Amino acid sequence: MNPYALPAIVAVTLVTVGIGAYGLRLARTTSDFLVASRMVSPHWNAAAIGGEYLSAASFLGVAGLVLKEGVDMLWYPVGFAAGYLALLLFVAAPLRRSGAFTLPDFCEVRLGSRPLRKLATVFVLFIGWFYLVPQLQGAGLTLQTVTGGPYALGAVLVGVVVTANVALGGMRAITFVQAFQYWLKLTALAVPVFFLVVAWQHDGRPALAPGTTAFSQPTTVELRNDAVLTFTTGTTVDVRGELDGEPTTAAVDLGPGRHTVAAGGTLRFPAGAPVPEVSGVASESGLAWLLPAGANGHGLFATYSLILATFLGTMGLPHVLVRFYTNRDGAAARRTTLVVVALVGAFYLLPTLYGVLGRVYVPQLLMTGQTDAVVLLLPGAALGSGLVGQLLGALVAAGAFAAFLSTSSGLLTSVAGVLSTDVLGRGSVRDFRWAAIVAGLVPLGLALRVSGLDVSQVVGLAFAVAASSFCPLLILGIWWRGLTAAGAAAGIVVGGGASVGAVLFTVILGPGDRGWAGALLAQPAAWTVPLAFAVMVVVSLATRRRVPASVGTTMLRLHAPDALGL
Amino acid sequence: MVTAPPPRTPADAPERVRVVLAEVARSKTAGHTRTELEEQSQIGEALVRGLVRTQLALSLRLAAVVAVGLGGLPLLFAVAPAVARTRPFGIALPWLLLGVVAYPFLCAVGWAYAYLAERTERDFTALVERPEK
Numbered sequence: 280m281n282p283y284a285l286p287a288i289v290a291v292t293l294v295t296v297g298i299g300a301y302g303l304r305l306a307r308t309t310s311d312f313l314v315a316s317r318m319v320s321p322h323w324n325a326a327a328i329g330g331e332y333l334s335a336a337s338f339l340g341v342a343g344l345v346l347k348e349g350v351d352m353l354w355y356p357v358g359f360a361a362g363y364l365a366l367l368l369f370v371a372a373p374l375r376r377s378g379a380f381t382l383p384d385f386c387e388v389r390l391g392s393r394p395l396r397k398l399a400t401v402f403v404l405f406i407g408w409f410y411l412v413p414q415l416q417g418a419g420l421t422l423q424t425v426t427g428g429p430y431a432l433g434a435v436l437v438g439v440v441v442t443a444n445v446a447l448g449g450m451r452a453i454t455f456v457q458a459f460q461y462w463l464k465l466t467a468l469a470v471p472v473f474f475l476v477v478a479w480q481h482d483g484r485p486a487l488a489p490g491t492t493a494f495s496q497p498t499t500v501e502l503r504n505d506a507v508l509t510f511t512t513g514t515t516v517d518v519r520g521e522l523d524g525e526p527t528t529a530a531v532d533l534g535p536g537r538h539t540v541a542a543g544g545t546l547r548f549p550a551g552a553p554v555p556e557v558s559g560v561a562s563e564s565g566l567a568w569l570l571p572a573g574a575n576g577h578g579l580f581a582t583y584s585l586i587l588a589t590f591l592g593t594m595g596l597p598h599v600l601v602r603f604y605t606n607r608d609g610a611a612a613r614r615t616t617l618v619v620v621a622l623v624g625a626f627y628l629l630p631t632l633y634g635v636l637g638r639v640y641v642p643q644l645l646m647t648g649q650t651d652a653v654v655l656l657l658p659g660a661a662l663g664s665g666l667v668g669q670l671l672g673a674l675v676a677a678g679a680f681a682a683f684l685s686t687s688s689g690l691l692t693s694v695a696g697v698l699s700t701d702v703l704g705r706g707s708v709r710d711f712r713w714a715a716i717v718a719g720l721v722p723l724g725l726a727l728r729v730s731g732l733d734v735s736q737v738v739g740l741a742f743a744v745a746a747s748s749f750c751p752l753l754i755l756g757i758w759w760r761g762l763t764a765a766g767a768a769a770g771i772v773v774g775g776g777a778s779v780g781a782v783l784f785t786v787i788l789g790p791g792d793r794g795w796a797g798a799l800l801a802q803p804a805a806w807t808v809p810l811a812f813a814v815m816v817v818v819s820l821a822t823r824r825r826v827p828a829s830v831g832t833t834m835l836r837l838h839a840p841d842a843l844g845l
Numbered sequence: 846m847v848t849a850p851p852p853r854t855p856a857d858a859p860e861r862v863r864v865v866l867a868e869v870a871r872s873k874t875a876g877h878t879r880t881e882l883e884e885q886s887q888i889g890e891a892l893v894r895g896l897v898r899t900q901l902a903l904s905l906r907l908a909a910v911v912a913v914g915l916g917g918l919p920l921l922f923a924v925a926p927a928v929a930r931t932r933p934f935g936i937a938l939p940w941l942l943l944g945v946v947a948y949p950f951l952c953a954v955g956w957a958y959a960y961l962a963e964r965t966e967r968d969f970t971a972l973v974e975r976p977e978k
Contacts, residue, residue: 350937350939350940350943353939353940353943353944354919354943357915357943357947357948360947360948360951361911361915361947361951363955364911364951364954364955365908367955367958367959368904368907368908368958369904369908372962569937569940570922570926570929570930570937570939571919571922571923571929571939579919579920579923582919583916583919586915586916586919610963610966613959613962613963614959616955617952617955617956617959620951620952620955621952621955624947624948624949624951624952625948627948628944628945628948631940631944758897758901831890831893834893834897835882835889835893838893838896838897838900839882839893839896839969840966840967840969840970841966842966842967842970843879843882843970843973843974
């Protein structure tokens with residue numbers, strides 16, 4: 280156990296609360312409270328957006344997926360960054376000029392429909408909560424990994440700190456907190472990477488993609504579930520537990536073939552032993568890890584679906600849009616988004632290296648399936664348990680906590696904003712505080728009940744829902760005069776509904792290899808996004824007499840250059 | 846697309862201006878195009894439609910650059926697996942492209958978009974604020 284990790288986590292949490300309290304003294308009016316009075320400069324704003332966006336999925340999940348499944352998973356970070364480019368190209372400046380603070384606001388500004396506003400509210404709440412649960416779970420996993428504490432403690436800690444901070448400080452506080460947390464997260468991955476690469480050079484540059492993965496040092500693996508291990512070559516393993524049905528506490532020569540180990544058993548592998556394959560823990564090895572999915576139809580479909588969900592889903596995430604209101608005007612929103620693409624892209628250069636080096640230094644995660652922990656465990660494994668390894672391990676743990684705190688703060692602010700204006704009250708500061716508490720308790724309850732979901736994939740599914748509901752609404756609403764409220768509602772219900780159905784199906788039944796049907800449900804975006812666009816256009820054309828009379832004025836407002844002051 | 850010399854931006858240092866009464870009087874009639882826009886006359890609406898079309902075409906062109914440049918990669922790797930096995934600089938090509946090159950590429954496209962979109966807006970502003978002869 281790392282003695283510096285817990286103080287580092289506590290320090291990050293205290294700084295977050297401290298900056299929140301500093302912001303609290305500045306928050307005077309409702310306008311200050313909700314949108315920081317629009318006095319945030321593009322660079323601060325971009326760092327804040329980056330800080331808010333880089334979640335548990337980016338900080339822990341991407342490296343874990345790369346470790347487990349290889350090059351195809353690089354589409355996650357590329358898509359997360361490209362999502363901001365799509366936002367820049369199609370949404371940023373007009374959305375800022377529309378004056379909409381949330382997605383339901385945009386529905387009302389553009390289409391003037393109260394029922395549509397309510398529908399959008401339901402989807403904002405679903406996406407926001409669905410995205411909050413994995414953040415809290417990531418916090419539970421981190422605290423469990425670095426301190427050995429119970430899973431529930433981390434989830435409750437992050438849930439309570441964030442809820443209190445949002446309820447008391449509002450958005451101004453959050454802007455400073457988020458900007459600080461972007462730089463903390465970047466530092467927390469960048470500094471250890473430097474040491475890790477030096478250690479890797481020092482160890483004689485072990486191959487990153489060997490034909491079979493092997494333990495680089497003697498390693499003890501504890502199996503939490505009954506498992507069937509498949510060995511390719513004979514290995515001497517020190518076994519404590521039930522092996523092939525017999526209680527064993529000795530070094531055993533395990534020949535090539537299959538061996539069963541009961542739950543709770545520990546295996547100690549010598550350095551150089553190949554990592555056995557474990558039933559039920561899917562991972563790629565050798566060339567399948569190194570090279571992209573072949574031309575088999577549903578692998579390629581899943582890749583394109585993932586690309587579509589991440590490229591187009593970002594603009595539909597509730598906590599992303601709120602940020603644009605803090606820009607001074609449309610041109611500032613555009614410049615901010617451009618800086619965000621650069622900041623987020625710079626960050627995503629790093630998790631890949633953790634995933635790749637993880638194959639060399641922590642291959643046991645491939646046996647236990649806890650690949651999300653690779654970023655947390657890698658510094659200690661590669662640099663040893665000396666002071667440097669422990670300090671870097673603590674830095675990474677602090678960065679991970681920054682990721683949960685900032686993303687959940689942003690999500691909670693936007694979910695509470697929508698709740699306070701559309702469901703509970705009329706948007707006063709007092710309503711907002713109550714809404715923040717309600718909005719925080721719901722995902723906390725969910726996170727405590729379900730702990731078996733995979734962080735990055737759940738986040739990927741939230742992107743798919745956002746891409747199939749709000750992306751068509753925003754793009755058509757901003758660029759096409761013919762959109763009607765009926766068309767928008769039909770598109771959101773059909774496209775969003777289909778993706779929600781696929782998501783719930785996947786989450787409840789778990790991911791499995793079910794061929795085409797599995798691919799269509801596990802990565803639904805490639806069919807639900809075009810479906811949503813098509814339904815929106817067709818129903819709008821059918822109801823074209825109900826195009827709002829104000830569409831000309833709205834279009835002028837969305838697209839006229841800020842310099843004209845129209 | 847009309848290209849005009851970029852007009853002075855507010856960021857430039859303010860310059861001492863000599864005010865001539867006759868010019869002030871003329872500039873009152875200069876807001877004619879602006880009135881067309883505000884009153885949603887046919888001319889005003891045509892102007893806005895043109896602006897929206899120009900900006901949308903720009904966005905779609907740059908989106909197409911990304912769709913081909915990045916979106917074409919999975920297909921390329923599937924159709925020509927030999928390409929995926931090449932190792933420039935000792936790194937497998939898919940890792941180099943998706944792990945490193947993709948990010949500067951996205952930034953470059955974003956920068957080009959911001960530059961061109963702002964130029965379109967400057968042209969439009971110049972058109973609207975052009976003094977009537």
